[in-house]
Amino acid sequence: MIEIFKAKSVITVNPSLPRTEVIAVRDGRIIETGSLESLKPWLKNNEFTIHDDFEESIIVPGLIDPHLHPSMAAVLLPTYFITAMEWKFPWGLTKATTTPDSYDKALLEACSTPTHKDLFITWGHHELWHGPISRDRINALDSHTPIIVWNRSFHELCMNDAALEYLEIKEDDVKNSSQIDFVRGRFFETGLSFALQKLNPYILDQEIFTEGLRKLKEVVHFGGHTTIADMAVGLFDFENELNAQKLIYENENNPFRVELVAHATAMAGLSGGDHVKGEQLISSLNTHNSDHLRFDKRVKLFTDGAFFAQVAQLMEPGYIDGHEGEWLTIPEQFENIARIYWNKGYSIHVHVTGDLGLELAIDTLEKLQFEKPRFNHRFTLEHFGLSTPEQVHRLSKLGANVSANAYYVHELSNLYANHSVGYERASSMSRIGTCFRERVITSLHSDFTMAPAHPLTSMWVAVNRINEKGELMSPEERITPQQGLEAITINAARVLGLDHEIGSIRSGKKADFTVLSEDPLEVDPTAIKDINIEATVFEGRIFKI
Amino acid sequence: MKPLTVICGYLGSGKTTLINHILKSTSFPIGILVNDFGELNIDKYLIENEDELTISLTNGCVCCNLNDDLGDSLNFMLSQKVKAVILESSGVALPVKMSNYGTSWPGYKLSKLLTVVEGRTLKQLLSDKFVSKTVKSQIIQSDLIYINRYNDFDLELLSSMNPVYKKEEELDALLENIFIETDTVGEILPFVEEHNSLKTEVLLFDGPINQEDILNFLDANPGIERLKGWISDSENQSWLVQVTRSERDFTVSKYQTTSRLVVIYKKDLNKKILYK
């Protein structure tokens, strides 16, 4: 049986045939896209049905997010979001809350419904918008419900009296601590680790965590994805993460596939701290593969610290206030670990945030290319916060790919211009235009929960580069809507090594589509993020949104 | 409150050697935490802590790792009889950051913040493209600098950073300083052993290793001072191996593990017997 999907227009992202009207599908694969006229030879002697639900809609290739973290999302989604940025969820819109008064109001309204057993945990507080948080401020709103306010950057939290009491945190135990401000109820840095230890039984509770993964499944479908990648399996606990994902996603009604990329250090940790054994372990993981979950010869490495926490490693002149970035891997060890995987033919995905972190990755790649040249190796720079044009040129010459978090420009460029690295570097963070000019295969990701799991939002930022203050940041680094769409479809597929199967609409590929109400290449570019997503089609099956 | 001493220093600077000096020279039990980023976990096996209270940790940032191994281990040490805890930081850890565990973790107070530098490589590290700033910060942010291979060292390098430094001959004084101002100071014994000529190697094996292989290996290598690790024999039984100059001990290990050994030796090592 052949099924025919009719659309107002099909954007194929196949340069040889960019626009069509219908797509014919058999057994979950595209047999041909074109017009009803051009399909005649297929239809002559075969039964077929025509789906005309999407007759007034635009069909694009199924959207792909090549880097997010289901386990991190599963921890965060059960919390209540009060955020300075707008977040769209299947269960409703989280409106932007941008003043201290509106923050208090939002917290007061929500806190009567606990999120974690008796506890109410909210995420998203940011001092610049919401004002300083303290125990007294929360007590004044509600002193009976145990309330925990978790900072947007994840690096601080604040509790009211009821929460301190509930978690049995006593003044005598913590009063000497320099990173716990008991009077204000604030826990940061090591103090935060202490608080999280008390909270772990709630946020990592099996039931709540599984519920979080289920919510993520809704979020991923709602964002129009048909493929996502878990870009660091083993973040918390390899076995638990894998089993929980099997439980939720290995189900014929799951509307997307999850590509799994193992966390090198976690895998070495399971192998007595030995990266050679860690590689052997990764190479054996494909025994877990199923229709919805798949390991491959891919690995995740890290160079420098988190971009949101301002611990990216920078080249001169560094941060305005002179503070230092952090290494997540000792540089000479980074090279040794990368060599193990390079020589075994892996695609190496490297978390890089600052330009010095990026430099380490590029220098290493150059060395490895010299020792053992490889082609189409898919060495991919993930996040790509700060970079220089010269680095983009080098990585192009070395054949590397980029998977960028464009959302940095939207949420952080104004803040970082004024408080972190200055305007010149802040305005050109996520230097995506240069990547396209240098012919680097470039995809966009959310790193959810660092940015919304909504590819059209990533595309919108990359195309417009308008920050939360409404300023246009480095217009030269904008990309065209066509390039933006490529970045969340075919280029994302290339980064994951799946471009032969997904990422565009052409004869032979999997029938993965996203159905939109408007044409993302024709609408006013500033409206791309607001385009309604009507449905997804995963391997030929329709999943309405 | 337990005193926490933090030891920083780049890879190969001699942190583990220093910790072994300290362990040999103190008469009270000390807990050791090794934070090594999950890199090849040698340090843990090299530390000769008779109380076996050495815990190895992996590193992570809170936004990508909610399980704080270090915090868990600090809590564990509080429940143990150790009188002091030493935290051996990873090669790129910043002392100020690590010292937060001493000043912030309930039940602890910061005793000393110490960085080990290695005389021969410091100059090169201070101009390294990636770690020069980190290594410099490690020196500036510490209370004390312990200089390994002092004879190869150019003091001028440190003059601009103005640290309080100690060389190997001043180790006794250093040890006194390490646990100063704590309510649990024990007796500090003088440092006697000469370590300079010792070398260390980690041996990893793919196939089975039997007890007799180890005994043959020891007989062929009279220069071995110490050997520790695990082996898995041809019957798939795992053994914990502990060898000193006077003892050769094999105990059944309940952990199924691949064979790996840490060898501390003088002069050369003949490994042929093990890798036949």
Ligand SMILES: [Zn+2]
């Ligand atoms: Zn990530």
Ligand SMILES: [Zn+2]
């Ligand atoms: Zn992080």
